[in-house]
Amino acid sequence: MKPEPVHRLFRGLMNFDQEFRPSLKPLMKQLAHGQDPELLLFACSDSRVVPHLITSAEPGDVFVVRSVGNLIAPADTSGHSIGDVSEASAIEYALEVLGIRDIAVCGHSNCGAMSALIKGRQALTQTAPNLVRWLAHGEASKARAATMKFAEGLNEVDQLGQANVLQQLEHVASFEPVRKRLRQGEVRLHGLWFDIEHAMLHLYEAEAGRFVALTEAEIDRLLQS
Numbered sequence: 001m002k003p004e005p006v007h008r009l010f011r012g013l014m015n016f017d018q019e020f021r022p023s024l025k026p027l028m029k030q031l032a033h034g035q036d037p038e039l040l041l042f043a044c045s046d047s048r049v050v051p052h053l054i055t056s057a058e059p060g061d062v063f064v065v066r067s068v069g070n071l072i073a074p075a076d077t078s079g080h081s082i083g084d085v086s087e088a089s090a091i092e093y094a095l096e097v098l099g100i101r102d103i104a105v106c107g108h109s110n111c112g113a114m115s116a117l118i119k120g121r122q123a124l125t126q127t128a129p130n131l132v133r134w135l136a137h138g139e140a141s142k143a144r145a146a147t148m149k150f151a152e153g154l155n156e157v158d159q160l161g162q163a164n165v166l167q168q169l170e171h172v173a174s175f176e177p178v179r180k181r182l183r184q185g186e187v188r189l190h191g192l193w194f195d196i197e198h199a200m201l202h203l204y205e206a207e208a209g210r211f212v213a214l215t216e217a218e219i220d221r222l223l224q225s
């Protein structure tokens with residue numbers, strides 16, 4: 001019989017205490033008084049996307065912001081976010097305080113936010129009015145998808161998911177701390193997309209103009225280029 005969710009939660013907490021905590025303690029002791037992460041990562045809230053797992057990261061490595069559809073409200077002409085300031089705050093903190101030089105947006109296959117954008121977010125007006133407003137930050141991804149190259153057989157939702165990664169990177173770059181560092185070559189932007197079915201991470205390769213699967217051979221090629 002499947003355990004009740006609350007039992008599963010407590011069993012998980014107990015498991016952490018017994019199984020993971022002993023080996024984590026030395027690292028956490030080192031990290032107790034500060035963090036020095038190398039990457040600012042924007043990822044979807046989807047339960048199937050686990051940022052630390054797909055980046056093989058340890059505590060202290062990645063500064064993570066998760067949101068529905070890995071959306072980031074862009075800046076207006078005055079430099080302020082046109083929507084939720086949470087993402088903008090994270091950008092400012094990551095760059096100005098933590099000194100992070102790499103920023104990635106990670107989308108994924110079968111994303112519910114992308115499906116809602118394709119079906120028309122207004123259909124959710126009665127039941128999820130905040131979601132309707134939030135998804136507006138993904139609308140421009142539809143026009144972008146129409147101009148992109150995709151792997152053969154990629155369905156419409158996943159095409160939009162990949163286009164949305166690039167659109168959200170553009171939103172990230174609309175904030176002055178990022179713009180300034182891009183001009184000076186002090187920050188790098190990366191597009192990631194996670195294929196859930198094949199548990200395969202893809203990276204956007206600007207020269208090829210498309211996402212490529214990060215197989216061992218592909219990683220070797222990228223490291224040598």
Ligand SMILES: [Zn+2]
Binds near residue numbers: 068110113
């Ligand atoms: Zn998603």
